[in-house]
Amino acid sequence: MQHVATWKEGDDxxxxxxxxxxxxxxxxxxxxxxxMESRKILACIxxxxxxxxxxxxxxxxxxxxxxxxxxxxxxxLLERYPEISGPAPYDDPTEWLPRPHTTALDWDTDALVDLDxxxxxxxxxxxxxxxxxxxxxxxxxxxxxxxxxxxxxxxxGIACNKMIAKLGSAHRKPNQQTIVRNRAIQQFLGDLxxxxxxxxxGKLGEEVVAKFGTDQVKExxxxxxxxxxxxxxxxxxxxxxxxxxxxxxxxxxSRTQIKSMLSAKSFRPTINSIEQAERWLRIFVAxxxxxxxxxxVLENKRRPKxxxxxxxxxxxxxxxxAPIPSGKAIDENMLFSIAKTLLGxxxxxxxxxxxxxxxxxxxxxxxxxxxxxxxxxxxxxxxEIKALKHSNQDNDDQPLGxxxxxxxxxxxxxxxxxxxxxxxxxxxxxxxxxxxxxxSSNPSDSPPFRxxxxxxxxxxxxxxxxxxxxxSKTPDGEARLKKSTxxxxxxxxxxxxxxxxGKEEHEDWxxxxxxxxxxxxxxxxxxQAVGHSKPISSLSHRKTGNHRAKxxxxxxxxxxxxxxxxx
Numbered sequence: 001m002q003h004v005a006t007w008k009e010g011d012d013x014x015x016x017x018x019x020x021x022x023x024x025x026x027x028x029x030x031x032x033x034x035x036m037e038s039r040k041i042l043a044c045i046x047x048x049x050x051x052x053x054x055x056x057x058x059x060x061x062x063x064x065x066x067x068x069x070x071x072x073x074x075x076x077l078l079e080r081y082p083e084i085s086g087p088a089p090y091d092d093p094t095e096w097l098p099r100p101h102t103t104a105l106d107w108d109t110d111a112l113v114d115l116d117x118x119x120x121x122x123x124x125x126x127x128x129x130x131x132x133x134x135x136x137x138x139x140x141x142x143x144x145x146x147x148x149x150x151x152x153x154x155x156x157g158i159a160c161n162k163m164i165a166k167l168g169s170a171h172r173k174p175n176q177q178t179i180v181r182n183r184a185i186q187q188f189l190g191d192l193x194x195x196x197x198x199x200x201x202g203k204l205g206e207e208v209v210a211k212f213g214t215d216q217v218k219e220x221x222x223x224x225x226x227x228x229x230x231x232x233x234x235x236x237x238x239x240x241x242x243x244x245x246x247x248x249x250x251x252x253x254s255r256t257q258i259k260s261m262l263s264a265k266s267f268r269p270t271i272n273s274i275e276q277a278e279r280w281l282r283i284f285v286a287x288x289x290x291x292x293x294x295x296x297v298l299e300n301k302r303r304p305k306x307x308x309x310x311x312x313x314x315x316x317x318x319x320x321x322a323p324i325p326s327g328k329a330i331d332e333n334m335l336f337s338i339a340k341t342l343l344g345x346x347x348x349x350x351x352x353x354x355x356x357x358x359x360x361x362x363x364x365x366x367x368x369x370x371x372x373x374x375x376x377x378x379x380x381x382x383x384e385i386k387a388l389k390h391s392n393q394d395n396d397d398q399p400l401g402x403x404x405x406x407x408x409x410x411x412x413x414x415x416x417x418x419x420x421x422x423x424x425x426x427x428x429x430x431x432x433x434x435x436x437x438x439x440s441s442n443p444s445d446s447p448p449f450r451x452x453x454x455x456x457x458x459x460x461x462x463x464x465x466x467x468x469x470x471x472s473k474t475p476d477g478e479a480r481l482k483k484s485t486x487x488x489x490x491x492x493x494x495x496x497x498x499x500x501x502g503k504e505e506h507e508d509w510x511x512x513x514x515x516x517x518x519x520x521x522x523x524x525x526x527x528q529a530v531g532h533s534k535p536i537s538s539l540s541h542r543k544t545g546n547h548r549a550k551x552x553x554x555x556x557x558x559x560x561x562x563x564x565x566x567x
Contacts, residue, residue: 004030006029007029013290014030014032014033032287035062035291041146044146045065045142049142050072052254054072057252057254058252073131076134077127077131083098100125100127100130103125104125106133110179112181113181113187115183116186136179142156155169156168156177157180158177161248161249162250163197166198167196167197171188189217189218189245191217197244199243207232220240225241257302259365260361260362261291261304263284264284264310265357265359270356281339281343285336288360289331289335292304295365298329299368302366303324306322306324307324308362309343309360313352320346324338335362491510493510494510
């Protein structure tokens, strides 16, 4: 066993241990060296084949790859046989292709499967045979490149579908390629046990053998589809009927990335405590995480979504699954914590010891997302807000230069126009409104927002700044002031000049001020209509109060109605 790398408890990487053969019970075989060489072989295959869309490669396992050479072979056939690149005979696409002019094919050193009993080698080859010949040339060049670059020998099978090609690759090992022509499929399958066919070697194969009493393809060929359906079900019966006749319609998926990762160990002797199981879980996690690193999990290129734990006790296999948090970076501690939780769930459910097998796997791989932001990135911390406020106050306290004061001077709005706009009739109303003017000496009486606008360049009372008045007395000053006025917006509501960029914000400011004043006026007016907190001492006050109460009572809001009282 020294030639096999193993994982040892407590190690964070596999290694070649000299005494591994003596510690089979505490060492686990590592396939990482094989996976690394498999990636080199796959890269070599892609380098030899033409680029997309002619290249279609599917990685089936660490030592098996499917190649769909249809498009590549078709392009070569069009070059070698120009007569088939033209329009169909009589412009009828259902017409047969002309017979190939080639009468003998050179298969080089390939292993040819004998033709069916109804076919002979003396028959002229058809286009299927020529396509197989071109495919064998391509595969031979791929195997030769792998041998020259990486010093590995390969076996291959060339056929019309994945099932036959896989069986052909195992027909003549090692370092040979087997060609199963369409005219030789029945001859090739007739002598096989159907349990060697993919998906027929497990429970389904055992069920077929039990119900029909044979494992030979040639004997099962005599069973009708109706009999297969009646004993195996419609879908399974139809699939078995097509499969034993060499019909496989599965496609080669153009993917080379793995879909799941598994780390497992069969225990001989069995383990009998949670401490032993957790030590093995630690090894499984280290094994899987090292492979995740190669898949780019640290760079967030790919990451699994689920983790699974399988536990065998006696003849019972139990499984538990959990999601891997997507908002956190994957590391060994996270995976080990989830694996321990799953093991605890299995132990709680029932008898867990002695354990003869443990398997830990991750799956559901997805491409990593980049540029995502958590909700915390959209929030501002309280200390940052305080620092920002202090910064703004410092900026406001700094005096502006002469040039800046002429172009972007800020002026305080005194709410004079606002007071006039909300006054009802000028009699007794101003005293209620001026309490909310910013000129009040009481800070608590001021509005909750500043009565100034950053884009106001002239005093809103219409007076203008001293600089503007001085400049307007000179011809140059009048010209500059006129040009500045043309380039800015003049607000008629408050007689101020703002930049065109701040026009919309300035109008919004007016609207907010009016809404605030109306709300405060509405909240204060009903209290005055009911009565004063101070005793009334003069007739003039009583008239004023009665007049105000009368006016308020006449004002109705939307949705209100007047009640008719008897006078």
